[in-house]
Amino acid sequence: MIEPEISSITPEPADKKKIWKIWWVAIVLALVTAAEFFVALQFPETWKDFKIFLFIGMTFVKAGYIVMEFMHLGHEQKSLMWTILIPCAFVVWLLGALFIQADAIYQAIYG
Amino acid sequence: MANSVSLNTTNKDLWAGGAEPYKASYGKLMMWFFLISDAFTFSAFLIAYGVIRFRHPGYEGTLSDFSFSQNYWPVPEKVFEAFPFFHGVELPLVFVGLMTFILILSSVTMVLAVEAGHRMDRQGVEKWMVWTIFGGLTFLGCQAWEWSHFIHGTDAGARLLDGSIMYGANLELNQYGPPDFAAFFFFITGFHGFHVFSGVALNFLIFYQATVGILERRGHYEMVEKVGLYWHFVDLVWVFVFTFFYLV
Structure with missing residues (x-):
């Protein structure tokens, strides 16, 4: 049996502001997805092109947050x-x- | 200025990896370059889907009169409206919506694992990696159900061009619409699902390395960051698949 290794390193305390920012981005992503649902199911069928325009716009908003914040590219x-x-x-x-x-x-x- | 080279940097350091272009480590940079190539592959898939859809006639009538036909491309929200344990209830896009939320959440837990890694917080990395792996496995389970439902089809089935009734889908024929529709469903969501699967495998590897202390002894948790990039990319691709396959 492998003995559990006891860590000698004390982790630095978490930066509350940083954690909040992560959850804030998560909330934005969830809200945009919810908005996509609303557009898909509540907007009239005849607005087809307008709906597609909105879907593509919202997709790029989500993609922007994922790439710039989660993947950290905006801070490189x-x-x-x-x-x-x-x-x-x-x-x-x-x-x-x-x-x-x-x-x-x-x-x-x-x- | 040409002659402002730091005296601490010897030529050997510069050419043996001592200099970091873009101030990003070799591993992170290579992961980014791999992700660009992967983005091109997925773009090619999705654009091909758009092209094939565009060259087929679309459905003209109202949604309430919609029925499956080989003569026009199906409306996605009429194809994907099933939900486990709600047999016969029309719930358009609810299940894929749930899958989207699961994948976004597992992306969030991955960011939290990276953040814990920056603070050398081994327990934090372990905890958030477990949640990320759990999210990935749940997504794969949902996709397995989605595929199974798509392959077995609806109770009524639909009529093919030769007059016979077809239930569900295979790579040659399907009840939902032109043969290409099911082929693209299998290839695009399958290719993405395989990325999720390899992502879960990599996440597990990192979780293991963090747990036994390999990463701590190495002195940094950069591997969590690199695998994290891949995992976010898988989420990013799903955002596009969700829009262009299920919504538009």
């Missing part, structure tokens, strides 16, 4: 932050290119 050096964020612009390009393609296929079949 600015050069590191941009090294991570700028390459993601290529995704937007792929999105645009492939949706033009998809529309062309749709027009060829159903148009």
Whole structure:
């Protein structure tokens, strides 16, 4: 049997403000998710495009909090932050290119 | 200025890892670069989903008249409306919503574990890692139920193009809509679920290393931070999957 090792290190006391900030971000994430539900189930069906616009906006709010606070990227050096964020612009390009393609296929079949 | 190099730094330090680009350690930087590549993989999956959905006709009528058909893409909230122990009750998106909350909460406990690690608080790291692992396992359990329900289908099933009735889904055909719909469900949520699974495995490894004192003897808890980055990323991906697969 392995003897339980007794730690000789005394941990530093927790910074209350830091802990509160973590829970505050958690509350924001939960509230935005709840708002997404409200939009999905309570807004009229005919507002389809507006709903999609709201969903994408709220997704980016959540993504921003997760990346900047939980993953700490907002508190790293600015050069590191941009090294991570700028390459993601290529995704937007792929999105645009492939949706033009998809529309062309749709027009060829159903148009 | 070119000649303001610190005299304490020898060339050997600079080239043997003594200098930290972006003031981030090698391990953290490599984790970030891996996460970018992983983000591209998931983006490709989700964009492919959008493209295939866009090239199929959408459902035109009102939601209350909706029925499954092979001729148009299904409305997600009509597909995912089941909840364990509430058979036959329509609860659109409630179960995936619960899964979202579980994953966000396990992300929060992970941040608390990282914070405890910064203070060299071994018991804190152990406690919050247990909660994080618990959250991850719960999410995987929910996903197993979700898959099982999706594969077995509804009581009524739906008619395929050849006139036969199909219940549930496989990789070739499904009752919900065009074959690609189920294929994308399996690939996107499956790929994400596998990330959650490997995240739980890594979390357990870190929990073990903290418990037996390996990390304390090392003098820092940076491994918790690195694995934490991966775990938050898994949560981040789910935020996007939730929007683009279940809501839009």
